[in-house]
Amino acid sequence: MSENTDKKGDFQPLIKGDRLNLMVLFDVLRKGKLVILYSTLLTALLALFLALVIPDRYEARAVILPNAESENSLDKLGGLASLAGVNLNSMIGQTSGISPEIYSTIIGSSPFLKELLNTPVSFEDEPSKMSLFEKARKDTVPGFGDKIIMYTVRLPWTIMDALKSDDRDPSALTNDTNLVVLDKRVELLYEKVRAMISVDYDPETGLVDIAVEGKEALQTSEIALRTTELLQRYIIAFETKQVRQNLDFIEAQYLNKKEEFEKNRAELNAYKDANRNVVGERVDVGYQLLADNYDLTRNLYMSLAEQKEQALVAVKKQTPAFSMIEPVRVPLEPVWPKKSFFMILGLIFGFLAGVIGVVGRAILISIQKNWAA
Structure with missing residues (x-):
């Protein structure tokens, strides 16, 4: 039918x-x-x-909370310092904290990526850890079989690549040490790592979610951990730059005055010991000069010591704190496919x-x- x-x-x-x-x-x-x-x-x-x-894709993530309450708790130090006549606001200025919304920009910056790419991580096909830079350099070295294919089957494309390539050293393009100059291979590696990392910020909760996606589970978790550590270090460095520069300047002045104070104190004590039983107008004048010089350096030294303590408190006050809500874990299952x-x-x-x-x-x-x- x-x-x-x-x-x-x-x-x-x-x-x-x-x-x-x-x-x-x-x-x-x-x-x-x-x-x-x-x-x-x-x-x-x-x-x-x-x-x-x-190929499997694994994802490792960390959730951190930039602790805004740490500054409020350290305001108590400012209150105690004001009772002693210390103005911490003059030490730290009116700087505001870095918004978590620009964390992704910091992670994507060239200095950050350079440090991240130089971090040793695990590779399944390598006996020991090596950096992503070293691995990329090793994989770009052609083997014997690759050279045979390059100069036989792919000979026309090899000639075209040779004509298009620019073997000039990028660092020779400028003498300005403040400029970052990258070659094409490094720039491609930077873009690859940028695509691996994503940062999500929730304004309502204040949580920052850092996720890294890669081909190997252990390596992905190591990159995520290093990214989180570097980000915290960069944020602390950015937010405390002004007060740390002030602290370094005061410490340098403090050490100079300390050396001068100890020298004047030793000269005064030596003069007193040498003229203990001597009475005379010349002795009194010499003693008075040394004593005045000693008092002047002592006052400056004590003032700088006080300023140093103020600067240390200012650095502590300005240093941001981070709470690790969800630490990095080694993924057991791939997220894709x-x-x-x-x-x-x-x-x-x-x-x-x-x-x-x-x-x-x-x-x-x-x-x-x-x-x-």
Whole structure:
């Protein structure tokens, strides 16, 4: 019995006028169930094969909270210092903290990426840790087989690459040491690492989510940990730059005055010991000069010691604190590809493809029969 026919063998169209004949549709699907089943299974197997072929991608993340309350708690130090006549605001100025919204910009900066790329990490195909720079340099060195292919099959492309390449040293383009000059290979490596790292900031909760995606689980977690540590170090350095410069200046002056104070004290004591039993106007004048010089350096020395303590408190006050809400963990399962997702997607597409194929064939037969009639 042919398709789309009733018990008498008359043709029953799937579409009659502008209506769909559901009885014929169910009959078509029933007769084409094997085609639908095979299509579903085949597509699901292809999807599973694709999921197994695609390289795994792992994700490691850390969630930190820039502790804004730390500054408020350290305001108590400012209150105690004011009682002693110390103005901490003059030491730290009116600087405001760095917004977490620019953390991603800091991570994407060249100095940050340079430090990150020079951090030793694990590689599955290497016996010991090495930096991403060293690994990239090692992988760019062609082997014997690669050289054979380069100068035989890929000879035209090798010649074109040689003509286009620029072997000049990028550092020779400028004598300004404040400029960052990168070659193309390093710039590509920078872009690759930038694409691996993402930073999300939630203004409502204040949480900063740092995520790193990579091909190896352990290596990805090591990069995420190093990124988190470097970010905290950079933020602390940025926010305490002014007060640390002030502290360094005061410490340098303090050490100079300390040396001068100890020298004048030693001279005064030596003079007193040498003229202990001597009475005279000349002795009194010499003693007074040394004593005045000693008092002057002592006052300066004590003042600088006080300023040094103020500067240390200012550095402590200005140093931001970070709370680790979610530490970095080594991922156990890849985030991509999801084999279950591929299987479900393959089953759905395979089923739909089978149904569309069976119904489409029935529609074509209906059109041919109508034209023939």
